[in-house]
Amino acid sequence: MTPYLVWDWNGTLFDDRALLWDAVRRTVAHEHGTRRSAEELSGCFARPLRALFENVLGPLTDPHWARVEASFHRFYRAGSATGTLVPRAREALTYARENYAGQSLLSNWPHHELLDLLTTRHLLDEFDEIHGRAASSPPSKTVMVEQFCARRPHARNRMILLGDSEDDLDAAAAAAIAVVLVTGASLAPPTPETSRGRAIAVTDSVMDAVILAGTWAAS
Numbered sequence: 001m002t003p004y005l006v007w008d009w010n011g012t013l014f015d016d017r018a019l020l021w022d023a024v025r026r027t028v029a030h031e032h033g034t035r036r037s038a039e040e041l042s043g044c045f046a047r048p049l050r051a052l053f054e055n056v057l058g059p060l061t062d063p064h065w066a067r068v069e070a071s072f073h074r075f076y077r078a079g080s081a082t083g084t085l086v087p088r089a090r091e092a093l094t095y096a097r098e099n100y101a102g103q104s105l106l107s108n109w110p111h112h113e114l115l116d117l118l119t120t121r122h123l124l125d126e127f128d129e130i131h132g133r134a135a136s137s138p139p140s141k142t143v144m145v146e147q148f149c150a151r152r153p154h155a156r157n158r159m160i161l162l163g164d165s166e167d168d169l170d171a172a173a174a175a176a177i178a179v180v181l182v183t184g185a186s187l188a189p190p191t192p193e194t195s196r197g198r199a200i201a202v203t204d205s206v207m208d209a210v211i212l213a214g215t216w217a218a219s
Contacts, residue, residue, distance in 0.1 A: 007103060019080065073113070141171040
Protein backbone atom coordinates (compact mmCIF):
# COMPACT_ATOMS: atom_id res chain seq x y z
CA MET A 1 0.00 0.00 0.00
CA THR A 2 2.72 2.49 -0.93
CA PRO A 3 1.01 5.86 -1.36
CA TYR A 4 0.94 8.07 -4.41
CA LEU A 5 0.99 11.76 -3.46
CA VAL A 6 -0.92 14.53 -5.19
CA TRP A 7 0.47 17.91 -4.12
CA ASP A 8 -1.11 21.34 -4.02
CA TRP A 9 1.26 24.27 -4.61
CA ASN A 10 0.19 27.63 -3.14
CA GLY A 11 0.04 27.46 0.64
CA THR A 12 1.20 23.84 0.74
CA LEU A 13 4.67 23.79 -0.83
CA PHE A 14 4.98 27.49 -1.69
CA ASP A 15 4.78 29.97 1.18
CA ASP A 16 3.50 33.04 -0.64
CA ARG A 17 1.33 34.63 2.04
CA ALA A 18 3.14 37.97 2.11
CA LEU A 19 3.44 38.04 -1.68
CA LEU A 20 -0.23 37.27 -2.22
CA TRP A 21 -1.51 39.89 0.22
CA ASP A 22 0.80 42.50 -1.24
CA ALA A 23 -0.52 41.71 -4.73
CA VAL A 24 -4.12 41.85 -3.49
CA ARG A 25 -3.57 45.21 -1.76
CA ARG A 26 -1.91 46.69 -4.83
CA THR A 27 -4.64 45.37 -7.13
CA VAL A 28 -7.43 46.81 -4.97
CA ALA A 29 -5.67 50.18 -4.87
CA HIS A 30 -5.18 50.07 -8.63
CA GLU A 31 -8.77 49.07 -9.42
CA HIS A 32 -10.65 50.89 -6.68
CA GLY A 33 -8.41 53.82 -5.87
CA THR A 34 -8.41 53.02 -2.16
CA ARG A 35 -5.96 51.29 0.11
CA ARG A 36 -7.08 48.51 2.44
CA SER A 37 -5.24 47.29 5.50
CA ALA A 38 -4.12 43.68 5.83
CA GLU A 39 -6.73 43.23 8.56
CA GLU A 40 -9.55 44.47 6.30
CA LEU A 41 -8.47 42.21 3.45
CA SER A 42 -7.99 39.15 5.65
CA GLY A 43 -11.61 39.48 6.74
CA CYS A 44 -12.61 39.21 3.07
CA PHE A 45 -10.51 36.13 2.33
CA ALA A 46 -12.15 33.48 0.14
CA ARG A 47 -11.27 30.98 -2.53
CA PRO A 48 -11.20 31.00 -5.51
CA LEU A 49 -9.42 34.31 -6.08
CA ARG A 50 -12.40 35.90 -7.82
CA ALA A 51 -14.50 35.39 -4.69
CA LEU A 52 -11.91 37.25 -2.61
CA PHE A 53 -11.94 40.24 -4.93
CA GLU A 54 -15.73 40.27 -5.13
CA ASN A 55 -15.84 40.37 -1.34
CA VAL A 56 -13.70 43.50 -1.53
CA LEU A 57 -14.88 45.18 -4.74
CA GLY A 58 -18.41 43.86 -5.09
CA PRO A 59 -19.81 41.73 -7.96
CA LEU A 60 -17.56 41.67 -11.02
CA THR A 61 -18.62 41.20 -14.61
CA ASP A 62 -16.46 38.80 -16.60
CA PRO A 63 -14.64 41.64 -18.43
CA HIS A 64 -14.02 43.49 -15.14
CA TRP A 65 -12.77 40.30 -13.49
CA ALA A 66 -10.43 39.65 -16.41
CA ARG A 67 -8.91 43.11 -15.84
CA VAL A 68 -8.65 42.58 -12.06
CA GLU A 69 -7.09 39.14 -12.52
CA ALA A 70 -4.56 40.50 -15.00
CA SER A 71 -3.58 43.26 -12.55
CA PHE A 72 -3.23 40.79 -9.71
CA HIS A 73 -1.05 38.44 -11.75
CA ARG A 74 1.12 41.35 -12.85
CA PHE A 75 1.75 42.42 -9.26
CA TYR A 76 2.16 38.83 -8.04
CA ARG A 77 4.52 37.93 -10.85
CA ALA A 78 6.68 40.99 -10.14
CA GLY A 79 7.29 39.75 -6.61
CA SER A 80 7.27 36.00 -7.20
CA ALA A 81 11.04 35.73 -7.02
CA THR A 82 10.79 36.59 -3.31
CA GLY A 83 8.35 33.78 -2.54
CA THR A 84 9.91 30.88 -0.67
CA LEU A 85 9.14 27.22 -0.18
CA VAL A 86 7.68 26.21 3.16
CA PRO A 87 10.19 24.80 5.68
CA ARG A 88 11.45 21.30 4.78
CA ALA A 89 9.61 21.26 1.44
CA ARG A 90 12.60 19.95 -0.49
CA GLU A 91 13.27 17.32 2.14
CA ALA A 92 9.63 16.19 1.98
CA LEU A 93 9.65 15.99 -1.82
CA THR A 94 12.89 14.01 -1.85
CA TYR A 95 11.61 11.62 0.81
CA ALA A 96 8.38 11.01 -1.11
CA ARG A 97 10.20 10.51 -4.41
CA GLU A 98 12.57 7.96 -2.87
CA ASN A 99 10.06 6.04 -0.74
CA TYR A 100 6.62 6.27 -2.32
CA ALA A 101 4.98 5.22 -5.58
CA GLY A 102 5.33 8.72 -7.02
CA GLN A 103 4.07 12.28 -6.77
CA SER A 104 2.43 14.86 -8.99
CA LEU A 105 1.51 18.52 -8.63
CA LEU A 106 -1.94 20.01 -9.33
CA SER A 107 -2.57 23.72 -8.93
CA ASN A 108 -5.13 26.34 -9.90
CA TRP A 109 -2.26 28.68 -10.64
CA PRO A 110 -1.92 29.40 -14.41
CA HIS A 111 0.04 26.54 -15.94
CA HIS A 112 2.82 28.50 -17.65
CA GLU A 113 3.42 30.62 -14.56
CA LEU A 114 3.50 27.52 -12.38
CA LEU A 115 6.15 26.00 -14.64
CA ASP A 116 8.20 29.19 -14.38
CA LEU A 117 8.06 29.09 -10.57
CA LEU A 118 9.08 25.43 -10.51
CA THR A 119 11.86 25.95 -13.05
CA THR A 120 13.51 28.78 -11.10
CA ARG A 121 13.41 26.60 -7.97
CA HIS A 122 14.74 23.49 -9.77
CA LEU A 123 11.68 21.40 -8.89
CA LEU A 124 10.44 20.18 -12.26
CA ASP A 125 12.09 16.77 -11.92
CA GLU A 126 10.44 16.06 -8.57
CA PHE A 127 7.04 15.33 -10.12
CA ASP A 128 5.66 12.73 -12.52
CA GLU A 129 3.04 15.20 -13.76
CA ILE A 130 2.53 18.94 -13.31
CA HIS A 131 -0.78 20.57 -14.08
CA GLY A 132 -1.72 24.19 -13.61
CA ARG A 133 -4.91 25.85 -14.77
CA ALA A 134 -5.33 26.24 -18.51
CA ALA A 135 -6.28 29.73 -19.69
CA SER A 136 -9.65 28.47 -20.94
CA SER A 137 -10.52 26.47 -17.82
CA PRO A 138 -12.43 27.62 -14.72
CA PRO A 139 -10.49 27.38 -11.43
CA SER A 140 -11.90 24.06 -10.21
CA LYS A 141 -9.58 21.91 -8.09
CA THR A 142 -12.34 19.28 -7.87
CA VAL A 143 -12.44 18.80 -11.66
CA MET A 144 -8.66 18.82 -11.90
CA VAL A 145 -8.20 16.16 -9.21
CA GLU A 146 -10.96 13.93 -10.58
CA GLN A 147 -9.54 14.03 -14.11
CA PHE A 148 -6.05 13.31 -12.79
CA CYS A 149 -7.19 10.31 -10.74
CA ALA A 150 -9.17 8.91 -13.67
CA ARG A 151 -6.11 8.70 -15.91
CA ARG A 152 -3.57 7.46 -13.36
CA PRO A 153 -3.04 3.69 -12.97
CA HIS A 154 -2.95 3.81 -9.17
CA ALA A 155 -5.86 2.62 -7.07
CA ARG A 156 -7.67 5.50 -5.40
CA ASN A 157 -7.21 3.99 -1.97
CA ARG A 158 -3.47 4.59 -2.45
CA MET A 159 -3.76 8.21 -3.63
CA ILE A 160 -3.41 10.99 -1.07
CA LEU A 161 -3.89 14.69 -1.69
CA LEU A 162 -1.63 17.02 0.29
CA GLY A 163 -3.24 20.45 0.43
CA ASP A 164 -4.03 23.36 2.69
CA SER A 165 -7.60 24.50 2.07
CA GLU A 166 -11.24 23.56 2.08
CA ASP A 167 -11.02 23.40 -1.72
CA ASP A 168 -8.54 20.54 -1.31
CA LEU A 169 -10.82 18.76 1.14
CA ASP A 170 -13.75 19.03 -1.27
CA ALA A 171 -11.68 17.91 -4.24
CA ALA A 172 -10.38 14.84 -2.40
CA ALA A 173 -13.87 13.93 -1.21
CA ALA A 174 -15.29 14.22 -4.72
CA ALA A 175 -12.52 12.02 -6.13
CA ALA A 176 -12.84 9.53 -3.24
CA ILE A 177 -9.20 9.83 -2.23
CA ALA A 178 -7.64 10.62 1.14
CA VAL A 179 -6.25 14.00 2.15
CA VAL A 180 -3.69 15.39 4.58
CA LEU A 181 -3.95 19.11 5.33
CA VAL A 182 -0.79 21.17 5.78
CA THR A 183 -1.79 24.45 7.40
CA GLY A 184 1.57 26.04 8.19
CA ALA A 185 1.51 28.44 5.22
CA SER A 186 -2.22 28.49 4.61
CA LEU A 187 -4.02 31.80 4.44
CA ALA A 188 -7.23 30.31 5.81
CA PRO A 189 -6.85 26.74 7.05
CA PRO A 190 -10.07 24.76 7.43
CA THR A 191 -11.57 24.65 10.88
CA PRO A 192 -11.73 21.37 12.84
CA GLU A 193 -15.48 21.34 12.18
CA THR A 194 -14.93 21.61 8.45
CA SER A 195 -12.29 18.89 8.29
CA ARG A 196 -13.78 16.46 10.81
CA GLY A 197 -14.34 13.04 9.28
CA ARG A 198 -12.71 13.93 5.95
CA ALA A 199 -8.98 14.24 6.57
CA ILE A 200 -6.36 11.78 7.68
CA ALA A 201 -4.75 14.51 9.74
CA VAL A 202 -4.17 18.23 9.98
CA THR A 203 -0.57 19.29 10.56
CA ASP A 204 1.47 22.47 10.20
CA SER A 205 4.56 20.66 8.85
CA VAL A 206 4.89 19.47 5.27
CA MET A 207 7.39 16.79 6.33
CA ASP A 208 4.99 15.53 8.97
CA ALA A 209 2.29 15.38 6.31
CA VAL A 210 4.43 13.16 4.09
CA ILE A 211 5.23 10.81 6.98
CA LEU A 212 1.55 10.68 7.98
CA ALA A 213 0.60 9.79 4.42
CA GLY A 214 2.93 6.82 4.51
CA THR A 215 1.71 5.72 7.93
CA TRP A 216 -1.89 5.85 6.80
CA ALA A 217 -1.25 3.92 3.60
CA ALA A 218 0.57 1.18 5.50
CA SER A 219 -2.21 0.71 8.05
